[in-house]
Structures are given as structure tokens and as C-alpha cells.
Amino acid sequence: MSVINVPVTKVNNADCLETSDALAIEEPMEIRLEYKVDDELKNQSVSVTMRTPGNDAELAAGFLFTEGIVGSAGDIANIDHCFIACAENKENVIQVKLKEGIAPDLKNTGRNFYTTSSCGVCGKGSIDAIRTVGSFIVQNEDLISADSELLYTLPDILLGHQRIFGETGGLHASALFSLDGELLLVREDVGRHNALDKLIGAALKQGILPLDNHILLLSGRASFELVQKAVMAGIKIIAAVGAPSSLAVELAAEFNVTLAGFLRNRRFNIYTAGRRILFPVHEGSN
CATH class of the missing domain: 3.40.140.10 (Cytidine Deaminase, domain 2)
Structure with a gap:
């Protein structure tokens, strides 16, 4: 669900009308990574973002790619909501499992991202950490x-x-x-x-x-x-x-x-x- 109706008083000059208004839902979403390093299974939270529910798997994949954490869709084995391991807020946690042998590039993410709905780079330590180099060389x-x-x-x-x-x-x-x-x-x-x-x-x-x-x-x-x-x-x-x-x-x-x-x-x-x-x-x- 992306929209919720709430009671509202609409004011027009001196006239007041008790009615309802549709608002876009804003809820936190946590992105977790699952991958192996030297045969040791790692589970790591890499981001909490305030978002409108819907297309959550695309959001997680897009975030990981545009931040340079994964290099391609081929790095990802599975993306789904964390229905099994998460006791609470299952619909607001996305688990991203990387393929065998793929390690995420976390050099610019020594601390977890916290991303508000208005700013996707709040809290990053320097311009160098967010000036991610594009991975594509465009011909002609x-x-x-x-x-x-x-x-x-x-x-x-x-x-x-x-x-x-x-x-x-x-x-x-x-x-x-x-x-x-x-x-x-x-x-x-x-x-x-x-x-x-x-x-x-x-x-x-x-x-x-x-x-x-x-x-x-x-x-x-x-x-x-x-x-x-x-x-x-x-x-x-x-x-x-x-x-x-x-x-x-x-x-x-x-x-x-x-x-x-x-x-x-x-x-x-x-x-x-x-x-x-x-x-x-x-x-x-x-």
C-alpha cells in the first residue's frame, strides 16, 4: 500500500470542511546483504532509507548498484523481503543475497547509511565517498x-x-x-x-x-x-x-x-x- 487516507480540516477563507485527504506513505526500509568471505557467511545491514512502499526489490538493487556496492545484476542471487529471519517489520526489511564468490565493495560504507526521504547522501563523510566512478564507458x-x-x-x-x-x-x-x-x-x-x-x-x-x-x-x-x-x-x-x-x-x-x-x-x-x-x-x- 502506497497511499493512506487521513482526516483533515480544509480551510478556504472562513469556511471549514471536515473531510479526508490522501497522503503518500513514508516508512523506513532496511537493506541487508548476505554474502560469504572465506567460507564465512556474513549478514550486514548497509542502509536504512525512508521510502514509499512498493518496488522495494528494485530500490535495493538500484541503491546497491548506484552506490558501487555491486557491479551488475549478475552479482545478485536473490532479493526478497526478510520474512523468515526477521521477527518484526518483515515488510520493511529487504535481504539481498549475493552469488557465491561475490564480495560487495564496502570501502566507502564503513558505517551504515541512513538515508532520509529528502537526502540520499546525508551523513557521508566526504565528497570522495560519494563521487562514485561510473562503471560504463559510452561509445560514440x-x-x-x-x-x-x-x-x-x-x-x-x-x-x-x-x-x-x-x-x-x-x-x-x-x-x-x-x-x-x-x-x-x-x-x-x-x-x-x-x-x-x-x-x-x-x-x-x-x-x-x-x-x-x-x-x-x-x-x-x-x-x-x-x-x-x-x-x-x-x-x-x-x-x-x-x-x-x-x-x-x-x-x-x-x-x-x-x-x-x-x-x-x-x-x-x-x-x-x-x-x-x-x-x-x-x-x-x-
């Missing part, structure tokens, strides 16, 4: 492009597929489009980073990484963490309805990612690698 990346007229249409397409946002008005979304504007995947969550991890986790499961021939649309602002996760998935074009942060622009430039912000009402700003966005040629222009 300068041949990748998107039409400006197509970009204008994407926010409305996404809005039409934000089911929970339509009920609550309180969720972020990440959407994956083809370069021709076909909507391929949408994931929602109270945390913008969780929505993107769910999206990348779904793509990881489908075996379609790297996502270089795609456009990532973010329903809100573009933060450093979201650009970092996109880089990990090989994405080269990011468009956001909201503003980017200074560090997001810096990271996009570093990894040659096209980053556009304020995409709405047939307007947007291009911050990095603008050559990938194509504009119509008007008569009389050079």
Missing part, C-alpha cells in the same frame, strides 16, 4: 542527441503516468524515455533518490544498462546525488522540471552529461553539454 557519446521540441512534451507525459502523485500531490518521480520520446519506465517515491534507484533497479533487472540511448526526466530538482546515480547507469541526457544544484552541474560537466533544468512551459535552461540538444532550423538562419 557525441552522436547521442534529443530534439528540443520532444523535450517540451516530456513533463506532461510523465504527469499523466504519476498515479500516486495524482492521488496525493506529494511524490517525486523519475522517468526513462527513449530518444524518440517513448515512455519506458516510471517510478515514484517520497524520496527523489529512491525514485531514481527504483528506476535504475528496474533497468538493471531488465538487463538494459547502460542507459546511454535514453533520456532521464526528473519531476523535481536535479541534485548531485541524482546526477551521480545517472552517471552510474550510463545516462547522458538528464532533464529536470526543477533547478539543478551547483554540485550537480559540476558533476554533469565532469562526466560529459547533458543537464537541462526548469523544463516547463516550453522553456528550459541548458547547463552542460548542450550540443546534444537539437533545435529546429528556421528559415533565414545561418
Whole structure:
């Protein structure tokens, strides 16, 4: 269940109405890793994130991949809720079992992550710990492009597929489009980073990484963490309805990612690698 109805008093000037309101559910989810080191079975909690229930396995897979803890879907043997070993909150604990011989890369996770719904990098010790190096080398990346007229249409397409946002008005979304504007995947969550991890986790499961021939649309602002996760998935074009942060622009430039912000009402700003966005040629222009 992703939505709950609660009693509310709606005030309009001096008029009050006792009714109910739909809210997006926010609950903690713990990600646990199970793996072997020198024939010794290890069970380790690596993250607690505040999220909207749903697509939990994708969220766990996407988080582990975008944080560089696992290198591919092939590292994972099984992902499921911890129904057997967990006495309480079974639906809020995800157990990720790695394949025999696979050890997770935990060098940047000496302490457990605690991730709020608003910030996916809170508590990390330094920029070096979160500047995860992308695992994909994209060939012919300068041949990748998107039409400006197509970009204008994407926010409305996404809005039409934000089911929970339509009920609550309180969720972020990440959407994956083809370069021709076909909507391929949408994931929602109270945390913008969780929505993107769910999206990348779904793509990881489908075996379609790297996502270089795609456009990532973010329903809100573009933060450093979201650009970092996109880089990990090989994405080269990011468009956001909201503003980017200074560090997001810096990271996009570093990894040659096209980053556009304020995409709405047939307007947007291009911050990095603008050559990938194509504009119509008007008569009389050079």
C-alpha cells in the first residue's frame, strides 16, 4: 500500500470542511546483504532509507548498484523481503543475497547509511565517498542527441503516468524515455533518490544498462546525488522540471552529461553539454 487516507480540516477563507485527504506513505526500509568471505557467511545491514512502499526489490538493487556496492545484476542471487529471519517489520526489511564468490565493495560504507526521504547522501563523510566512478564507458557519446521540441512534451507525459502523485500531490518521480520520446519506465517515491534507484533497479533487472540511448526526466530538482546515480547507469541526457544544484552541474560537466533544468512551459535552461540538444532550423538562419 502506497497511499493512506487521513482526516483533515480544509480551510478556504472562513469556511471549514471536515473531510479526508490522501497522503503518500513514508516508512523506513532496511537493506541487508548476505554474502560469504572465506567460507564465512556474513549478514550486514548497509542502509536504512525512508521510502514509499512498493518496488522495494528494485530500490535495493538500484541503491546497491548506484552506490558501487555491486557491479551488475549478475552479482545478485536473490532479493526478497526478510520474512523468515526477521521477527518484526518483515515488510520493511529487504535481504539481498549475493552469488557465491561475490564480495560487495564496502570501502566507502564503513558505517551504515541512513538515508532520509529528502537526502540520499546525508551523513557521508566526504565528497570522495560519494563521487562514485561510473562503471560504463559510452561509445560514440557525441552522436547521442534529443530534439528540443520532444523535450517540451516530456513533463506532461510523465504527469499523466504519476498515479500516486495524482492521488496525493506529494511524490517525486523519475522517468526513462527513449530518444524518440517513448515512455519506458516510471517510478515514484517520497524520496527523489529512491525514485531514481527504483528506476535504475528496474533497468538493471531488465538487463538494459547502460542507459546511454535514453533520456532521464526528473519531476523535481536535479541534485548531485541524482546526477551521480545517472552517471552510474550510463545516462547522458538528464532533464529536470526543477533547478539543478551547483554540485550537480559540476558533476554533469565532469562526466560529459547533458543537464537541462526548469523544463516547463516550453522553456528550459541548458547547463552542460548542450550540443546534444537539437533545435529546429528556421528559415533565414545561418
